[in-house]
Amino acid sequence: MKALAGQAGLCLLLATLAVWFGLLQDFSTMQAPALPRLMAAGVLLLAWMIFTAFATRHRASAGDVRDAGGILIVHASQTGFATELAVRTAGVVHAGGPRAEVRGMDALTTDRLERATRVLFVVSTTGEGDAPDMASLFRERAMRAPLALHGLSYGILALGDRDYDDFCAFGRDLDQWLHASGATPLFDRVEVDNGDEGSLRHWQHHVAHVSGTTAMADWSRPAYRRWRLAERRLLNPGSVGGQCYHVALVPEDESDLAWEAGDIAEIGPRRARGDESVVPQREYSIASLPADGALHLVVRQMHAEDGTPGVGSGWLTAHAAVGDPIDVRVRRNEGFHAPADDRPLLLIGNGTGIAGLRALLKARLAKGHLRNWVVYGERHARADRLHVDDLERWYEAGGIERLDLVWSREARGARYVQDRLRIAADALRRFVGEGGGVYVCGSLAGMAPGVDRALRDILGDAAVSDLGASGRYRRDVY
Template sequence: MKSVLGQCGIGALLLLAVLLAGRLQDFSSLHVGSGAQMASAAAVVAAWVGWTARAAWPRRRDDLPHDVGGILVVHASQTGFATELAERTAAALREGGVRVDVRDLAGLGASDLATATRALFIASTTGEGDAPDGAMAFQREVMRAAPDLHHLTYAVLALGDRDYEDFCAFGRDLDRWLHARGALPWFDRIEVDNGDEGALRHWQRQVTQLAGAAEQPDWQRPAYQAWRLRERLLLNPGSVGAPCFHLALTPDDPAHLAWEAGDVVEIGPRRARGDADVLPHREYSIASLPADGSLHLVVRQQRGADGLLGSGSGWLTALAAEGDAIDLRVRRNAGFHVPADARPVLLVGNGTGIAGLRALLKARIARGHLRNWLLFGERHEQADRLHVDELERWRDAEQLERLDLVWSRDVRGPRYVQDRLRAAAEPVRQFVADGATIYVCGSLAGMAPGVDAALREILGDRAVEDIAAAGRYRRDVY
């Protein structure tokens, strides 16, 4: 009881004061024989202390007979950042001696929540307010149900980007659903805009306090490594679209030539050569393998409405000169890695999405896994051949089982990759029936939702959500 009052004794003592001072005339009649009144007063005090204790900190392990112990740390990630933060959260909790069970929301069911009393959720939002691909089954099956979660204390870290209209939509939906089912928040939802370090520090301190751990250094994104721009090649001369470049970078330390196909890089752009200030990072899909000897990117030059170069693309495609230092770090993106076995893969993308798909194909070919089908779209066949010559060589060498190229401005047959998918509905069904994993890389606007709609028409909503939950529908869209 002493520890309870230490945390929430103010409320209890105030109530006692009211009972003892403000209602003194009632207590003057409390003598032997007025036990019912005394019991009633004691019950009120006990109820208040119990409620404030529940709000003050998580319940003990023995509060429920089915408590699995420790804290459930759940991540719902699209590009791997939520998973990375879940691992950091778990490490902070373990530092305080707390047992931790780290789980992917994709594999979490109502029965898991029924046996947990404490949970931390780290949830990304993708697309225009959507749940990550792997979380769709949880959203469909668990969040549409009505489990009683009054036994659960929780907190939510919602990841998003304010450049999109439905900022942190899935994290907010998850928070509202947990609360509506009776779960008690540990603290208010924390929202993170594009990796904002202040919000992440706030989450870290809350977690550290929950664990009772000693103060820890602030979380920081891992320090950038020193790389050099070695090559910049225009891929689309004569295109009606913005210039698109193939870039090759090498690290000052060769040991940093380490990543897997599907991983992404974070670049720290600068305003000009020699500028000491590093701007907010920009992410790009890696287009090569370490065995290539350099890290390849495919970057389209962007300009704002004012005509000024974008900070990331401008730095890489115009401001930095060959040989200049580039601040770079590789970030693991396990959700976009290739299968370890020889199952078929269906790859769909457009524009600079060829970067991520090219790396996946390189990895498959290197392993001798040749059941690869690529659908790729750009504007004009003559001007927008982003690594297409290489793709055709792979097809001719039977390292690429099928190659469908779609040129939207040449208007011959289907205009977009989603149209070509619909036209090939039966082969798509057969590929999926053969166990294929589907990869989508490229633009969020138009292409990604169009491909998703086409797949749902071909396979059915339930089948698409099932393969996503099984890790067989993976997207890297932006």
């Protein structure tokens, strides 16, 4: 039907042009156009206008134009859990304002996907890495080859069970296919092991950010442990950016000093001291190791439109006093753990992303793994030294092989970390060629996609995809 409509429109357009071309010839030869030709031209022009209006309206009603602001939520479930989570996801999206459309993958067409601008996938894996039954046809027909999805942004919640070898295989395959099709991730894929509540809260956190809301209650309240605020220190006095604080927390039970570099601290904030109302948890990269005797965070104080401090950052940097209890749950984040071997490691970050890089470096140095290259960026060299003293000290001691500090407000050319990577392209190729891995921590807006684009320009798309598939390219971005 669509093909016939297109052919009819083309014929009508050609007929209209032919008649009007004849009129132009009459005028060019100074002849008065015949009345029948004038009438025919008018009728054809009117018909073309009516056809165009109808076709445009039909495309809009059928959804043939790209979505405007809405978010499509696609689920593929074998037992119903992914469907349930898709409905919950739609609730978060709706609370933020965008229009949410939920459909199963068995009802997803390539045409609908090509019209979408933002899609959130909630997909499970069944059997030995298979797609759920409701997704098998889409996988067979649509995922055999890449599509043209360059205008699409997406997020994936992949459900699985680590007891199986092909953990989250379908979610990973879907992610690779979307990337090969030119789509852009809104955030890194979230993998859930056997319904892990921490991973689900992480997904909810991302969806809320994409939807423009932070007011949603957590789907499940974390099993917080009781810690205390032991230290709070301003790291960037005089900065033109938001104030950043070093925050140290100590547990009431020393057995809670257990995590790995790369793990995440979930904080249960309060709106004010003594306020016990439930507030959605906030996530922060951990900047220390258990051997430090405290959990260190780097927290930038955020502000609402009316100037009041943000809920999470306000609690940690302004409302809570030193000595006050803090609700904490440490969430394991295997996707950003340091490699067990001594391979070269390129660590890239900006702003508060120094937290994740600092913990990884501490872990590497503790094992004597010294082939570390750090590229870190902030605004001003004097005011924005967020633990840069540590980096310089480790560099002087030989724990960091190469240190590139990038100050965006002082540089004339290479203002950002991705610019510095392009300048060091040859060294980057050698570093990766020697088996090096790439870890990125910091801003999802600007820095992370900029770094990814630079890596792909330098190494090639296939090489970067291979790095990701082999676990040598990892990100903790927010």
